[in-house]
Amino acid sequence: MTKVAKGTWVEIERILLKPEERAPNLPEETRKCSYVLRISGFLQADAEIGAEVTVKSLIGHEHKGVLKVVNPSYGHSFGTTVPELLTIGSEGK
Amino acid sequence: MRDMSYAAVMARKNEIMKASMGMDYNDFIQSPIAFDYERMMRETGYGLEDIVRIQTETKVGHTPLYELTRLTEEVRKFAGTGKGATILVKDEAANASGSFKARRASISAFEARKKGYKGLAAATSGNYGAAVASQAAMRGLKCIILQEVFDSRGIGQPEIVEKSRACEAYGAEVQRLSVGPELFYQLLMTLENTGFFNASLYTPFGIKGVETLGVEVAEQVRQRYGKNPEAVVITHAGGGNLTGTARGLLAAGCDKTRVVACSVDLGGLHMASDTDFNRKSFTTGHTGFGVPFATWPDRVDVPRNAARSLRYMDEYQLVTQGEVFYVTELLTKLEGLERGPAGNTSLTAAVTLARQMDRDQVVVVQETEYTGAGKHHNRQLSFARENGIEVRVGDPKDNVPGKAIVIPERLEQVRGKVQDMDKLRLSYLKNAAKAHPVEQWTEGDYAFLAADLKKDVAWVKSAIAGIEKN
Ligand SMILES: Cc1ncc(COP(=O)(O)O)c(C=O)c1O
Numbered sequence: 001m002t003k004v005a006k007g008t009w010v011e012i013e014r015i016l017l018k019p020e021e022r023a024p025n026l027p028e029e030t031r032k033c034s035y036v037l038r039i040s041g042f043l044q045a046d047a048e049i050g051a052e053v054t055v056k057s058l059i060g061h062e063h064k065g066v067l068k069v070v071n072p073s074y075g076h077s078f079g080t081t082v083p084e085l086l087t088i089g090s091e092g093k
Numbered sequence: 094m095r096d097m098s099y100a101a102v103m104a105r106k107n108e109i110m111k112a113s114m115g116m117d118y119n120d121f122i123q124s125p126i127a128f129d130y131e132r133m134m135r136e137t138g139y140g141l142e143d144i145v146r147i148q149t150e151t152k153v154g155h156t157p158l159y160e161l162t163r164l165t166e167e168v169r170k171f172a173g174t175g176k177g178a179t180i181l182v183k184d185e186a187a188n189a190s191g192s193f194k195a196r197r198a199s200i201s202a203f204e205a206r207k208k209g210y211k212g213l214a215a216a217t218s219g220n221y222g223a224a225v226a227s228q229a230a231m232r233g234l235k236c237i238i239l240q241e242v243f244d245s246r247g248i249g250q251p252e253i254v255e256k257s258r259a260c261e262a263y264g265a266e267v268q269r270l271s272v273g274p275e276l277f278y279q280l281l282m283t284l285e286n287t288g289f290f291n292a293s294l295y296t297p298f299g300i301k302g303v304e305t306l307g308v309e310v311a312e313q314v315r316q317r318y319g320k321n322p323e324a325v326v327i328t329h330a331g332g333g334n335l336t337g338t339a340r341g342l343l344a345a346g347c348d349k350t351r352v353v354a355c356s357v358d359l360g361g362l363h364m365a366s367d368t369d370f371n372r373k374s375f376t377t378g379h380t381g382f383g384v385p386f387a388t389w390p391d392r393v394d395v396p397r398n399a400a401r402s403l404r405y406m407d408e409y410q411l412v413t414q415g416e417v418f419y420v421t422e423l424l425t426k427l428e429g430l431e432r433g434p435a436g437n438t439s440l441t442a443a444v445t446l447a448r449q450m451d452r453d454q455v456v457v458v459q460e461t462e463y464t465g466a467g468k469h470h471n472r473q474l475s476f477a478r479e480n481g482i483e484v485r486v487g488d489p490k491d492n493v494p495g496k497a498i499v500i501p502e503r504l505e506q507v508r509g510k511v512q513d514m515d516k517l518r519l520s521y522l523k524n525a526a527k528a529h530p531v532e533q534w535t536e537g538d539y540a541f542l543a544a545d546l547k548k549d550v551a552w553v554k555s556a557i558a559g560i561e562k563n
Binding site for chain 2: 082
């Protein structure tokens with residue numbers, strides 16, 4: 001396993017509520033899942049992926065959880081082109 | 094150690110709320126139904142002029158109002174003789190953080206700073222998170238945003254992923270959560286642990302902040318057209334956009350202006366469902382929020398909701414996802430404006446309204462919002478396809494939420510659909526009866542209900558008698 005160095009920007013995950021601890025009246029498909037938190041922060045001590053760690057968030061608050069991602073990034077995009085949109089509004093040209 | 098179980102935290106709700114807002118709702122509450130709404134709004138202590146000043150400090154308000162001449166022309170091509178009102182749009186994307194939600198966050202941030210809180214927290218998956226984060230940044234406050242982002246596969250709705258990014262860009266801590274109403278539980282724990290100010294969407298501060306939007310619409314229309322607008326269309330989810338704007342319009346003397354709500358029809362999709370979560374191509378401005386919030390506002394993260402849309406609503410239009418995507422594309426191609434989904438929802442209804450209204454009338458779309466990666470309609474459509482939803486061109490009446498998105502072939506096919514207002518009011522009354530048994534309703538309750546439904550007491554009495562009989 002590779003060590004992730006203290007101070008690295010990482011994402012952790014923590015189960016907040018197990019299925020049996022969740023709110024009443026949830027639809028079946030939701031009730032069978034745990035309620036999960038993901039949060040990014042700076043790793044507070046060297047650790048390996050999968051370990052219980054502490055991070056410090058952008059506002060300096062500490063959170064505990066399982067180390068999941070190193071240098072988490074935003075991959076959202078404009079998506080693959082939807083050709084149906086291309087011709088809208090150019091009919092008269 | 095305090096008990097952090099779901100039930101225990103929820104049971105501490107009232108004390109947590111009180112500490113996190115510096116106001117006690119018990120001062121206004123009269124019964125399980127009624128409270129002194131106007132006094133609560135007044136006792137925020139902020140008048141319109143104060144709000145304008147506070148908002149101007151943090152890059153909010155004074156947004157442009159544009160006439161959509163080419164879109165109006167297109168509508169007039171198929172509207173009947175003498176029909177085809179002028180469509181105007183208020184470019185709320187020009188606010189700091191890119192939407193009208195900056196108005197809503199601005200007073201909370203000011204109030205939190207004034208009262209000495211170290212930071213703000215809010216549970217919101219939408220533009221409001223970015224708005225709170227941006228306002229907090231300008232006021233030198235810390236900010237925590239809690240969002241419902243991903244399903245049990247770990248897949249995030251692209252628009253909400255963009256919201257996570259925006260909040261972190263403004264320096265906020267973002268707590269990304271899986272699907273479920275326990276967002277509120279996590280908010281309560283966060284407020285309790287941090288002592289931060291509760292920048293809920295539904296406080297009087299939030300709604301007062303939106304009143305300036307209605308006032309600006311009134312003033313800008315009067316200045317340019319020498320009259321009040323005949324209709325204002327407002328995208329509706331939790332109801333704060335409509336409530337604040339309508340209150341502003343009234344404050345500016347527009348008591349004849351028709352206030353039209355609009356939501357995207359997502360009928361049949363469950364809001365707390367892990368599997369429906371990523372089958373929605375809209376994250377707000379849809380019926381999944383719009384209908385429950387209109388028919389029972391007091392379901393929120395504060396003891397009484399300052400957003401009460403049926404008090405102000407004259408009409409409620411529904412549009413399909415495909416219709417909104419079509420009109421979004423037209424706004425870009427004809428008017429040279431690339432804008433996001435929520436504002437374009439009311440724009441879509443405005444097409445239908447303009448077609449029915451006289452040519453010399455004006456209909457105002459009171460907001461736009463920014464667009465970009467994740468929020469863009471191309472991403473929402475490609476995401477829908479990836480999730481097995483059929484996307485095709487055809488007649489929008491074949492649109493089925495969560496199954497098929499049908500993009501109209503021609504503008505003429507954009508027709509929307511009106512909701513039955515009295516049915517909504519009856520549904521509200523049924524919810525009121527659940528909250529407080531009808532036998533115990535006092536004259537004060539009836540008066541409150543009448544005001545909340547924009548009806549008179551006689552109407553409420555006969556409506557509830559009808560419900561009780563069935
Ligand atoms: C840009 C935009 N427009 C409209 C709405 C709907 O507002 P409300 O929830 O106050 O009805 C929202 C928020 O949900 C929004 O972000």
